[in-house]
Amino acid sequence: MTTTTTEDNKKEGKKGGLLLGYKQPHPFSLVRLTDRASVRDLLITLLDPLEPFFSPKKARVRCPGATAVRFDQTASEVEGFCRPLWGLACLLAAGDHYEGTKWWVEGLKNATDPETEAEGEFWGIPKDNDQRMVEMCPLGFALAVAPDTFWGAMSERERKNLEAWLGNSINEREMPDTNWLWFRVFANLGLKKCGGLYAQDRLERDILHLETFYRGDGWSNDGPEGIHQMDYYSSSFAIQFLQLLYAKLAGDDDPERAAEFRKRAQLAALDLAHYYDAQGRSIPFGRSVGYRFAMVSFWGALAYADVELPPPLTWGMVKGIVLRHLRWWQTQHDMWTPAGTLTIGYSYPNMYMAENYNSPGSPYWACLAFICLAVPETHPFWTSEEENHWAVIPPVKALKHPGHIMSNLGGHCMLLSSGQACSYPMKGTHAKYGAFAYSSAYAYSVPPGVFTLEQYALASQLGLSDDGGEYWKTRRLSESRLITSYDDDGDDVPVLVSRWSPFPDVHITTYLVPPREATPNWHLRAHRIDAVGREVLTADGSFAICNERDADGRLLGPYDAGKGEGTFPRLIGNYDLETPEGWAEGGKGAFAVSVKAGAVGIRALEGGTKRMAMLVNADPNSNLVESRTTIPTLQGTVGKGETVWYVAGVYAKPAGDGVRKEEYLDGWEKAPEVPGWLVKEMEAK
Incomplete structure (x- = not known):
């Protein structure tokens, strides 16, 4: 050549x-x-x-x-x-x-x-x-x-x-x-x-x-x-x-x-x-x-x-x-x-x-x-x-020293992170080290500003706000450990547990569970949130994905199965938080599908809580790979003095060789069940 x-x-x-x-x-x-x-x-x-x-x-x-x-x-x-x-x-x-x-x-x-x-x-x-x-x-x-x-x-x-x-x-x-x-x-x-x-x-x-x-x-x-x-x-x-x-x-x-x-x-x-x-x-x-x-x-x-x-x-x-x-x-x-x-x-x-x-x-x-x-x-x-x-190498492996669980199921490499931290102040450090999941197919996003969700671009992060949604705090520093738990079939499952406090009087324990062979496009993310001293809004984001239509490069519209692209619910703007559509369909979660990039989404699995499914239209140039992205997100509220459990199934099926666009959502309706050991944790606390 x-x-x-x-x-x-x-x-x-x-x-x-x-x-x-x-x-x-x-x-x-x-x-x-x-x-x-x-x-x-x-x-x-x-x-x-x-x-x-x-x-x-x-x-x-x-x-x-x-x-x-x-x-x-x-x-x-x-x-x-x-x-x-x-x-x-x-x-x-x-x-x-x-x-x-x-x-x-x-x-x-x-x-x-x-x-x-x-x-x-x-x-x-x-x-x-x-x-x-x-x-x-x-x-x-x-x-x-x-x-x-x-x-x-x-x-x-x-x-x-x-x-x-x-x-x-x-x-x-x-x-x-x-x-x-x-x-x-x-x-x-x-x-x-x-x-x-x-x-x-x-x-x-x-x-x-x-x-x-x-x-x-x-x-x-x-x-x-x-x-x-x-x-x-x-x-x-x-x-x-x-x-x-x-x-x-x-x-x-x-x-x-x-x-x-x-x-x-x-x-x-x-x-x-x-x-x-x-x-x-x-x-x-x-x-x-x-x-x-x-x-x-x-x-x-x-x-x-x-x-x-x-x-x-x-x-x-x-x-x-x-x-x-x-x-x-x-x-x-x-x-x-x-x-x-x-x-x-x-x-x-x-x-x-x-x-x-x-x-x-x-x-x-x-x-x-x-x-x-x-x-x-x-x-x-x-x-x-x-x-x-x-x-020849195993698809899932826990790495003790970096505090990662690695996965190569579902069409991409992914690491679940215990929450490392840079030793000195760094722009976007919470996004570069504190996110819950990092993917070879869906790169992490950094905040281009610090006002409202679209600027924070909380891909694979849980954000909390005590001022009505203007400013958000995420995991940065955490006390973390790698544990081995058991699923209902008796198989060893590596699980990451981190404890962190976005505010002095709000304490969170996060559990990260890698994909399984039966549900390779899903990983689980569970949070126990103790809002001891204040009410907080919450925003639980999936991976960010390309927000461009295949035909003309314009923003994604409502999901169209024939075209193999679009969002659910429809992408209506970050400030329409009380829209009936988001609340009515919240039980089904939120997803976004791109012909170019595949599909990502998030579903609430905890039951008993009311979280709204919506799409965050992230500010341009926040993601490392795609300059225009959207982030399927679940939003909720935890009242002062309340203890709440959130359990989210996070979906990702990247585009790739041999994957047709009609198949991007094949696993979406097959969300994993909350494992028995986690149910016991939730009942015990």
């Missing part, structure tokens, strides 16, 4: 690099992924469009987008320079050639030279907790795997400049007590591999401290005791990924630790396989998901670090996870700027979901995914035929 590169565009008279027009696909989407050579071509479609955005002496890359972040503009442009190095270095590690390598070689010399400061090229000396420290990690890796390309091209003076900027500065500064400590390890490791000045004692102390993050069974927390945050930073974005790179690069000097890191990766692999569905989608969960296909970097790192796969996984399965994931991202045509660079967002540009550290160059952390290019072409990762890992 031929791809269009920057050079091709220049030959055609398009000066300044790639320029995408109306519905013109990015070259990234045109590569037919089959083997290592095609993945190399895919990487080049990411690197080529960066050329026009290098500074005159190539030390900085100012990616399109004038958005500010919590750090300075120079650090933002350092990100733009360093993060693509994750991909380029992997290419060079295998002996490949890329014409644009010269941009980074020249740029690194000028970036670390204080004499270029007046020209706006010098990166500046890092201060405590400086973002520049993050970018030292891909730079250190590049030096370690391609020393001849970078270090070998430098004069003695240029090497001294690099040692001073990369080694001395980071070793003298304070760093956050998180995965950042790995970045200092790699800064020192890169200099060590080149024969430069480095701090071995600092490297060893950092690794010893990082060991205190380890929780067991392969899982590390992104921080010390007292923090419960195990997202993609615990695996593909940082900790597991960098442990494996360390095992490969420092294994000869530190064989015991390298062996331990490989062992942890073997244990983690059997859990992490549950985050990727058969279509190639991963489950969006937690922060920094704008790094997109970096979500699969762990799997390429297994091969790079020569890990022996734990049964029943095979290299064909690992290859399948990686290539299917990259292929899915090839179908996301709206994630690019017109210049062909990555945007801040997920499936489309989205600042609502962005963290305060996401600069225009930030998304290029996605280049971690190309660690597979550093794997020799003779490795079974490349020589094996792709396989489906879901043929």
